[in-house]
Amino acid sequence: xxxxxQSSRYLVKRTGEKVFLECVQDMDHExxxxxxxxxxxxxxxxxxxxxxxxxxxxxxxxxYSVSREKKERFSLILESASTNQTSMYLxxxxxxxxxxxxxxxxxxxxxxx
Amino acid sequence: xxxxxxxxxxxxxxxxxxxxxxxxxxxxxxxxxxxYVQYSRQRLxxxxxxxxxxxxxxxxxxxxxxxxxxxxxxxxAQEEDSAMYYCASDRxxxxxxxxxxxGTQLTVWP
Numbered sequence: 001x002x003x004x005x006q007s008s009r010y011l012v013k014r015t016g017e018k019v020f021l022e023c024v025q026d027m028d029h030e031x032x033x034x035x036x037x038x039x040x041x042x043x044x045x046x047x048x049x050x051x052x053x054x055x056x057x058x059x060x061x062x063x064y065s066v067s068r069e070k071k072e073r074f075s076l077i078l079e080s081a082s083t084n085q086t087s088m089y090l091x092x093x094x095x096x097x098x099x100x101x102x103x104x105x106x107x108x109x110x111x112x113x
Numbered sequence: 114x115x116x117x118x119x120x121x122x123x124x125x126x127x128x129x130x131x132x133x134x135x136x137x138x139x140x141x142x143x144x145x146x147x148x149y150v151q152y153s154r155q156r157l158x159x160x161x162x163x164x165x166x167x168x169x170x171x172x173x174x175x176x177x178x179x180x181x182x183x184x185x186x187x188x189x190a191q192e193e194d195s196a197m198y199y200c201a202s203d204r205x206x207x208x209x210x211x212x213x214x215x216g217t218q219l220t221v222w223p
Contacts, residue, residue, distance in 0.1 A: 031209040040122065042199060042215035043157075050209060058210070090157065094209050101147055101159040102211065 003027050006091050006105040013112050019078040021108050023091030030095060032074035033102065034058075034066065037088040046089075049074055081112045116140065117202050119214035126190050127222050134185040134217045136174075136200030146183040147201040147211065148174055157199070160185075170194070190221045 007022040025032065033048040035058075045058030047066040055066050063085060067075045074093075078085055088109050092102040118137045126132045138144060146163040161169045163176050163183065174185045183200060197218050201211040 033210065035213075040215060042119075043213040045210060045212075048210055056210075092157075101149075101162055102157075104157040106156045 004091060004093055004103050004105040006089075006108050008108050009106065011108060011110045013078075013081050013110065015082060015112055017078075017081045017112075019081050019110065019112075021076040021078075021089055021091075021110070023074045023076070023105055024072055025074075025091075025093040025103070026072065027093060027103065028071070029093035029103070030071075031093060032068065033092045033094075034064075034074065034076045035090045035092065036060070037090055037107070043090065046076065078110075081110075083112050086110060086112045116212045117200050117214040119198075119200055119217050121217045122215070123218050123220070125220045125222060128192055129189050132187050132190040132194070132219065132221070134198050134200075134219065136183045136185065136214060138181050138183065138200075138202045140181075140202060143178075144202040146174070146176060146203075148172070148183075148185050149199045149201060149213075151197045151199070153196070160198070190219075192221050192223055195219055195221045 004025045013019050031050050034046045035043040037043050044060050046064050049055045049068040052071050065077045088107050090107050091105040094102045116139050120135050148160040149157050150160040151157045172187045174183050176183050197216050199216045200214040
């Protein structure tokens with residue numbers, strides 16, 4: 001019973017391409033998050049959203065944008081992919097109060113060549 | 114500045130030995146604290162949270178406000194405990210975001 005679905009498990013893109021990473025959750029969660037996961041650096045927050053059409057910058061938003069047109073869908077956009085954006089991208093969602101913690105997607109491994 | 118610190122990048126123990134994964138936080142208020150685990154080729158999942166004071170898979174974690182620590186402990190490690198462990202804090206955030214440490218890779222040898 002997958003609850004947070006990331007559309008692609010692996011992606012390979014060329015430098016300069018515009019890249020869309022999609023995330024869908026079926027738990028009616030208010031909050032959604034995009035992290036990147038790099039060895040030795042842990043999880044770093046890129047953007048998050050606590051409501052439809054709302055977005056907040058995380059710690060490393062440069063080079064990224066997001067879209068949340070519907071409650072269940074949160075998209076991460078790389079406007080012009082660069083090699084330093086090669087990483088594992090994790091989507092997560094949570095209720096308005098985060099006492100239950102996050103539910104994570106399985107991740108998208110993006111390689112920019 | 115690192116808000117959640119996991120000082121050990123790698124930790125190895127033998128099966129049956131006690132294990133302690135360290136986590137320190139730098140927030141002076143009363144944050145909520147969590148431990149997440151990622152087994153090989155699986156998604157990141159919640160292991161336990163401070164507020165529920167529960168024991169999951171034999172792991173416990175006690176909040177020590179004096180030392181600002183939330184160390185994860187298990188008295189007898191098992192091979193299936195081998196995974197990446199992340200400590201996380203909300204730092205009192207009302208927006209539901211969590212701050213993660215850099216993670217500790219635990220290996221339990223047979």
